[in-house]
Amino acid sequence: MASSMKGRFKRFEHRFERILWRLRLIAILPVMMSLVSTVVAFVLGTLEIVKALVSLGDVAHTKKTFVAELLGAIVTGIDLYLIGIALLIFGYGVYELLISPIEAAREHDQGGGGLLDIRDLDQLKEKLVKVLVVALIVSAFKAMLTLPIKDGPSLAFFCLSVLLLALSGYLVTGSGGKRLF
The missing domain is CATH 1.20.5 (Single alpha-helices involved in coiled-coils or other helix-helix interfaces)
Structure with missing residues (x-):
């Protein structure tokens, strides 16, 4: 009787662990949303820079602060690119850590160590912190342009x-x- 109970418990445990293992696939949701957000951030950054470049063609540059505003718009575009890169790193990192290694990235790997080569949570944190600090530096630089x-x-x-x-x-x-x- 004890052997029968032990066998049932073992089967239950095995089923539960399989369900638990499959549940990690819910992490695909933040991966997809961060990748969509990356595209949005890149598009917004591009639009901001294009808007700044179009304003260069405007002949009515009567403002004294035109150069600072122009540089501010370009820096805003760069800041949006950096935020997009941070979102991309996050999406790749979550996918690699929780779902599956990205085989296509491993095929062309030339020694590893790239920005999207994430093997553990500490690497993900380190790379995100670096990109976000650079984004904050760029934002501070933008604020200093008009100071x-x-x-x-x-x-x-x-x-x-x-x-x-x-x-x-x-x-x-x-x-x-x-x-x-």
Whole structure:
């Protein structure tokens, strides 16, 4: 009798584990949504840059801040591209970690280590953090383009902002071959 119960429990456990294993496929939903969001971010970034370039052809450049606004629009496009790249990394990483390794990526792999080569959760986190910090640096740069410098304190804040951006870039890339993230 105990052997029969043990056999039933083992079958139940096996069925439950198979269902549990298949349930990981629900992760396809965030993968698909992040890939769709990537396309949207790339399209929006492209539209922003095209809009900026079209404004170059406008002959009525009477504003003093035209160059800053033009650069701001281009930087916004670049920022949207970086956000799209972060979404792409997220989608690929979730797919590779939870669903299946991407065989097509492995066929053309020349030693690995690419941005989309994600083998564990720490690599996914590291790559996302790097891209997002760069996106934040670009956003801060955009804000600095229109920052009015009228007196000593505003110049000091501007310089402090440049210093913090440089420090952020240094921390993300690492120093002397050592990786900090």
